[in-house]
Amino acid sequence: MTDQLIDKLTSLAKRRGFVFPSSEIYGGAGATWDFGPLGVELKNNLKRSWWRAMTQLRDDIVGIDAAILMHPRVWEASGHVENFTDPLVECASCKHRYRLDELPDGDGSGPCPHCGLRKLGEPRRFNLMFKTFVGPVEDTASVAWLRPETAQGIFVNFENVQQATRRRLPFGIAQIGKAFRNEITPGNFIFRSREFEQMELQYFCRPDAAAGLFTEWKRIRMAWHESIGVPASHLRFRDHRDDERAHYAAAATDIEFQFPFGWKELEGIHNRGDYDLRRHAECSGKDLTYFDDVRNERYLPNVVETSVGADRSAFAVLCAAYDEEPDKEGTRVVLRLHSDLAPHKVAVLPLSKKPELSALSREVHAALRPHFMTTYDETQAIGRRYRRQDEVGTPLCVTVDFESLVDRQVTVRERDSMAQVRLAIEDLVPALREKFGP
Numbered sequence: 118m119t120d121q122l123i124d125k126l127t128s129l130a131k132r133r134g135f136v137f138p139s140s141e142i143y144g145g146a147g148a149t150w151d152f153g154p155l156g157v158e159l160k161n162n163l164k165r166s167w168w169r170a171m172t173q174l175r176d177d178i179v180g181i182d183a184a185i186l187m188h189p190r191v192w193e194a195s196g197h198v199e200n201f202t203d204p205l206v207e208c209a210s211c212k213h214r215y216r217l218d219e220l221p222d223g224d225g226s227g228p229c230p231h232c233g234l235r236k237l238g239e240p241r242r243f244n245l246m247f248k249t250f251v252g253p254v255e256d257t258a259s260v261a262w263l264r265p266e267t268a269q270g271i272f273v274n275f276e277n278v279q280q281a282t283r284r285r286l287p288f289g290i291a292q293i294g295k296a297f298r299n300e301i302t303p304g305n306f307i308f309r310s311r312e313f314e315q316m317e318l319q320y321f322c323r324p325d326a327a328a329g330l331f332t333e334w335k336r337i338r339m340a341w342h343e344s345i346g347v348p349a350s351h352l353r354f355r356d357h358r359d360d361e362r363a364h365y366a367a368a369a370t371d372i373e374f375q376f377p378f379g380w381k382e383l384e385g386i387h388n389r390g391d392y393d394l395r396r397h398a399e400c401s402g403k404d405l406t407y408f409d410d411v412r413n414e415r416y417l418p419n420v421v422e423t424s425v426g427a428d429r430s431a432f433a434v435l436c437a438a439y440d441e442e443p444d445k446e447g448t449r450v451v452l453r454l455h456s457d458l459a460p461h462k463v464a465v466l467p468l469s470k471k472p473e474l475s476a477l478s479r480e481v482h483a484a485l486r487p488h489f490m491t492t493y494d495e496t497q498a499i500g501r502r503y504r505r506q507d508e509v510g511t512p513l514c515v516t517v518d519f520e521s522l523v524d525r526q527v528t529v530r531e532r533d534s535m536a537q538v539r540l541a542i543e544d545l546v547p548a549l550r551e552k553f554g555p
């Protein structure tokens with residue numbers, strides 16, 4: 118099943134409205150994707166879970182939402198203009214392009230994997246940032262970059278946030294937002310795209326606390342992935358070797374997920390030292406040091422960063438949730454999504470389309486929808502409708518039948534176990550609250 122999982126997920130995602138190729142009627146827009154009605158719910162739920170864990174449940178982290186377009190000097194200071202490059206190799210014969218490190222030999226000395234000819238050119242450094250221009254004139258003075266990460270919006274606001282919230286170190290700033298990278302070899306569905314969303318935390322601390330906090334954040338972040346239903350068996354840490362770490366990073370680890378195409382990065386965790394604030398202080402001329410009134414000393418805060426893609430995380434969740442099991446109609450496809458993430462928590466299904474059943478079902482739907490994301494479906498046989506809900510991960514189905522007209526009770530069916538219980542309509546909201554939380 119692993120081999121075909123991507124095909125199955127891509128097809129399910131398109132058919133049921135999770136993810137569509139962008140601009141599909143024009144043939145697609147190259148590694149950009151649109152989230153459909155179910156996909157946007159899933160991704161919003163995922164982002165909400167991250168935001169809740171990072172801000173609402175913590176005293177020491179606040180959020181921001183910075184602009185995508187920033188002063189161009191930000192990207193000079195951060196090193197992106199000079200260094201945010203991938204080594205690009207092009208075949209002179211078939212014109213296929215590769216990232217040098219993705220070629221089988223890793224150095225471009227072998228044949229082109231596409232046409233087999235030994236016509237691979239010299240690697241050249243290709244900057245992954247999208248360039249644009251602000252205002253009507255396209256000259257060097259008006260260059261702007263689409264941000265390739267959200268982190269810089271946090272660094273340049275460090276002082277604003279610290280003063281506005283009167284925070285003492287350590288404290289963190291969290292942000293969720295779009296990032297853009299002109300990837301040479303995007304692919305594997307939404308794993309690597311050119312436009313995606315990141316969920317990033319920059320945690321500012323005393324220099325001597327950074328190493329300990331790096332270890333602590335590794336633990337916290339791993340626990341979050343598990344809390345949204347990604348099995349621990351599919352997650353692992355991969356510490357970066359000294360030669361792959363950025364020169365300023367004291368330590369770096371990836372949380373990897375076992376995708377169908379192998380173990381790949383899901384989240385990056387870095388001890389960035391004081392590199393970012395130091396560079397922005399140097400380039401802007403602003404003093405970004407922090408006065409520690411407890412220790413009576415002034416220093417540049419160090420930063421521990423955690424950075425995870427919302428789209429990549431949604432993909433990991435879908436891979437982990439997808440399941441098939443034999444049943445009397447052939448195969449039951451179930452997305453065993455954590456109920457916090459499921460696009461719809463409940464589906465209300467009248468047993469038949471008889472007007473009196475529809476009326477009571479509409480009443481049940483109206484009672485549930487202010488509390489839970491609820492859907493309604495009265496087309497086709499009930500068995501088919503259960504399967505349709507299983508396939509998109511709806512944890513509970515509420516069925517209204519002819520008995521319900523008499524006793525005002527409904528059948529509640531659970532997705533994973535398929536167990537069914539009868540409940541009074543009046544008790545539904547409190548019972549479901551108990552299952553899904555407030």
Ligand code: ATP
Pocket residue numbers: 266298300307308309310311312313315382383384385424425426427428429430
């Ligand atoms: P990779 O090695 O996969 O290119 P990276 O090391 O460049 O990733 P980071 O810069 O650490 O990635 O970005 C942090 C997170 O943002 C990644 O762990 C991933 O979840 C997400 N991310 C990065 N690039 C992309 C992309 N092109 N498409 C989707 N998500 C991405």
